[in-house]
Amino acid sequence: MKLKGSEIILECLMREGVDVMFGITGGAILPTFDAMTRYPQIKHIHTRHEQGAAHMADGYARATGKVGVAVATSGPGATNLVTGLATAMMDSSPVVAITGQVGTATIGSDAFQETDVTGVTLPVTKHNYLVYDIDELAYTIKEAFHIARTGRPGPVLVDVPKDVQNTEIEFVYPEEGITLPGYQPATTATCGEIEMALRLIRKAQRPVILAGHGILMAGAMREVVEFAERTQTPITWTLLGKGAVPESHYLNLGMMGMHGEAYCNTAIQSADLLLAFGMRFDDRVTGNLATYAPEAKKIHIDIDASEIHKNVHADLGIVGDLKMVLNQLLPELEPMQHADWMEQIDEWRDDTTKRDIINQKTSRFVAAQAIYDIWRFTGGEDGGETIFVSDVGQHQMWVAQYCRLEKPHTHITSGGLGTMGFGMPAAIGAKLGRPDAEIWAVVGDGGFQMTMAELGTLAQYNVPVKVAIINNHFLGMVRQWQELFYDSRFQATPLVNPDFVKIAEAYNITARRVEQRSAVNDAIQWARAVDGPVVLDFDVEEHDIVYPMVPSGADLHDMIRRPMPEGRKQS
Amino acid sequence: MKHTLVALVENKPGVLNRVASLFRRRNFNIDSLTVGRTHRDDVSRMTIVMDENTSPAKVEQNLYKLVNVIQVDNVTMKPSVARDLALIKVRVEAAETRSQVLQVCEIFRARIVDASPTTAIVEVTGAEDKIASLIELLRPVGILETVRTGVVTMARGEDVLDGNGYKSPGNGSSSNGKHNGAL
Numbered sequence: 001m002k003l004k005g006s007e008i009i010l011e012c013l014m015r016e017g018v019d020v021m022f023g024i025t026g027g028a029i030l031p032t033f034d035a036m037t038r039y040p041q042i043k044h045i046h047t048r049h050e051q052g053a054a055h056m057a058d059g060y061a062r063a064t065g066k067v068g069v070a071v072a073t074s075g076p077g078a079t080n081l082v083t084g085l086a087t088a089m090m091d092s093s094p095v096v097a098i099t100g101q102v103g104t105a106t107i108g109s110d111a112f113q114e115t116d117v118t119g120v121t122l123p124v125t126k127h128n129y130l131v132y133d134i135d136e137l138a139y140t141i142k143e144a145f146h147i148a149r150t151g152r153p154g155p156v157l158v159d160v161p162k163d164v165q166n167t168e169i170e171f172v173y174p175e176e177g178i179t180l181p182g183y184q185p186a187t188t189a190t191c192g193e194i195e196m197a198l199r200l201i202r203k204a205q206r207p208v209i210l211a212g213h214g215i216l217m218a219g220a221m222r223e224v225v226e227f228a229e230r231t232q233t234p235i236t237w238t239l240l241g242k243g244a245v246p247e248s249h250y251l252n253l254g255m256m257g258m259h260g261e262a263y264c265n266t267a268i269q270s271a272d273l274l275l276a277f278g279m280r281f282d283d284r285v286t287g288n289l290a291t292y293a294p295e296a297k298k299i300h301i302d303i304d305a306s307e308i309h310k311n312v313h314a315d316l317g318i319v320g321d322l323k324m325v326l327n328q329l330l331p332e333l334e335p336m337q338h339a340d341w342m343e344q345i346d347e348w349r350d351d352t353t354k355r356d357i358i359n360q361k362t363s364r365f366v367a368a369q370a371i372y373d374i375w376r377f378t379g380g381e382d383g384g385e386t387i388f389v390s391d392v393g394q395h396q397m398w399v400a401q402y403c404r405l406e407k408p409h410t411h412i413t414s415g416g417l418g419t420m421g422f423g424m425p426a427a428i429g430a431k432l433g434r435p436d437a438e439i440w441a442v443v444g445d446g447g448f449q450m451t452m453a454e455l456g457t458l459a460q461y462n463v464p465v466k467v468a469i470i471n472n473h474f475l476g477m478v479r480q481w482q483e484l485f486y487d488s489r490f491q492a493t494p495l496v497n498p499d500f501v502k503i504a505e506a507y508n509i510t511a512r513r514v515e516q517r518s519a520v521n522d523a524i525q526w527a528r529a530v531d532g533p534v535v536l537d538f539d540v541e542e543h544d545i546v547y548p549m550v551p552s553g554a555d556l557h558d559m560i561r562r563p564m565p566e567g568r569k570q571s
Numbered sequence: 572m573k574h575t576l577v578a579l580v581e582n583k584p585g586v587l588n589r590v591a592s593l594f595r596r597r598n599f600n601i602d603s604l605t606v607g608r609t610h611r612d613d614v615s616r617m618t619i620v621m622d623e624n625t626s627p628a629k630v631e632q633n634l635y636k637l638v639n640v641i642q643v644d645n646v647t648m649k650p651s652v653a654r655d656l657a658l659i660k661v662r663v664e665a666a667e668t669r670s671q672v673l674q675v676c677e678i679f680r681a682r683i684v685d686a687s688p689t690t691a692i693v694e695v696t697g698a699e700d701k702i703a704s705l706i707e708l709l710r711p712v713g714i715l716e717t718v719r720t721g722v723v724t725m726a727r728g729e730d731v732l733d734g735n736g737y738k739s740p741g742n743g744s745s746s747n748g749k750h751n752g753a754l
Contacts, residue, residue: 119588123592180638181581182580182641182642306629
């Protein structure tokens with residue numbers, strides 16, 4: 001069968017199981033967009049900006065576990081993808097980006113819309129390609145998907161010059177497997193490593209599991225819970241590890257780190273064994289490394305060898321697939337008890353409960369309570385399967401703290417890069433991957449406006465994502481730092497916002513403003529009843545702070561706590 | 572002590588750029604980096620020398636993250652042969668300096684590979700410190716230009732880096748020979 005390069009791209013995407021892709025056309029990618037008319041099996045979502053396309057592909061990948069695909073033209077189209085690729089890179093999200101490039105004859109001549117895209121994206125992709133030879137196109141795309149989804153997943157970019165897209169050849173799909181001499185993702189642990197792990201686990205009196213994103217990537221949710229139950233080890237998780245264990249589980253503690261629960265951080269600092277499962281000791285979870293978990297032995301299991309000892313020295317580092325390694329450990333583990341340790345942690349937890357804003361009555365419309373209500377009133381208390389996609393900032397932390405999730409892959413957020421503007425487009429991608437799921441994009445007013453143009457995409461494809469703007473008329477997280485560490489000099493954080501309801505309505509998107517807590521449930525049920533996208537503008541208290549907080553670089557146990565409510569004694 | 576890593580990489584365009592970009596991005600300080608073809612068309616070989624403050628294990632683990640890196644070996648503590656080649660152009664107008672240069676060359680087993688009425692090019696091969704000493708001795712004569720290839724290294728004897736057996740990524744706590752930890 002004779003096919004053009006553009007058609008070969010789509011043939012390959014079909015064979016990878018791609019059902020939807022996100023992008024914007026343009027000069028150098030026109031042949032591929034034209035070929036799309038002959039491949040209606042793959043739905044194309046025309047976004048308003050390539051950054052949105054990259055976030056959508058990322059959101060799709062995180063919601064489905066499949067590879068998300070973004071398409072863009074050369075030059076500005078491709079450079080607009082960069083923020084989205086960097087986001088996917090930091091959070092190990094499998095994304096394949098296909099970009100058009102100027103013709104091979106003009107590469108290097110500063111041709112119109114030419115950019116060295118493989119050069120620009122080198123540090124923000126797991127791997128990338130510039131395909132000069134039509135004969136290598138199909139294999140390269142196959143390899144790109146393989147690299148994106150295996151090992152530690154990540155974004156891969158394939159840059160295809162326009163003449164390669166137009167060249168016709170006899171198409172034979174490379175059915176053989178991928179052979180990459182330098183790419184062999186890690187699998188199991190050695191017997192020696194398992195033995196040493198067992199020794200450390202059996203000796204521990206105060207163990208804590210640090211649950212990371214790797215659990216979700218490896219699909220090791222069941223194994224982690226089994227490990228925790230067998231060894232009676234409490235679990236605290238990173239921002240991206242949220243959802244890896246059911247939060248109603250009696251061994252679940254909550255989030256660790258800068259805005260983690262105080263009792264989680266205290267437990268880590270007092271532990272004698274940390275079991276780091278698929279996490280990377282980011283500075284946002286460790287605080288000051290010099291005083292981090294001083295009494296604890298550390299077992300670090302990660303598929304990426306370069307993460308072991310990178311930030312925190314591991315007494316035992318195991319490079320492997322977490323699911324496989326835990327399945328090696330589990331048959332060897334006998335039931336254990338750590339009753340005193342659990343009791344101690346419960347005591348610390350009790351102090352947090354007393355301070356918790358959720359348990360306080362206030363006449364103000366507090367963001368944390370609004371977010372808690374969104375979770376509650378979308379079936380959260382009944383173990384609902386609503387997917388929460390957050391943006392970046394204060395609301396992101398409140399989503400992590402108060403949306404108590406039971407199912408894996410129901411929490412999507414930009415953790416490592418902290419990309420404002422991620423939320424709404426990622427939610428669109430998630431919804432297209434999981435049309436059955438109820439999806440709420442909880443975003444701040446600052447981040448929302450960074451990719452607000454994607455309201456156009458939301459409207460054009462009538463994607464039933466419910467967008468909750470937590471509108472405090474500030475870049476709230478930075479405002480918080482200014483209040484705490486810069487003598488309340490609110491430089492460049494106040495926002496004069498447009499009327500988001502009117503903006504949404506201009507796109508023919510149903511919208512409503514919510515101004516008090518008593519109106520939240522009604523607004524949510526109203527939004528859920530609409531068969532299409534909805535924007536809810538929550539006009540919340542401006543001067544609010546996410547508690548607790550470990551100041552940047554401070555010791556993990558050195559937290560700024562929410563003050564005890566009046567009339568309650570500090571325990 | 573300086574650390575030396577040897578890496579086999581796929582002979583493809585852009586691989587040197589990927590390695591160099593990695594070192595810059597991760598803030599690894601590299602003393603020298605040499606790259607050249609091997610007897611296999613599809614494989615190139617790099618010798619990477621870094622200062623004592625750079626962790627060779629970290630560099631090794633990160634090199635393995637590059638898809639095009641096939642195998643990495645830390646030869647710092649291994650019996651190995653390390654060679655650097657230098658061309659040094661000196662000013663030799665007086666007959667006296669000419670014989671002085673010849674004499675120095677003899678001591679260092681260096682060769683004169685080009686001679687003009689006013690200049691000579693000295694070629695020397697050896698370990699880095701030997702070349703450094705030769706340069707010091709030639710300095711009073713008047714050095715016009717120097718070029719060095721950077722160090723290339725090979726382990727002695729049966730210790731063969733063939734790209735067929737994957738080495739441990741060297742995470743420091745175990746030796747796992749089953750995979751290379753590449754991602």
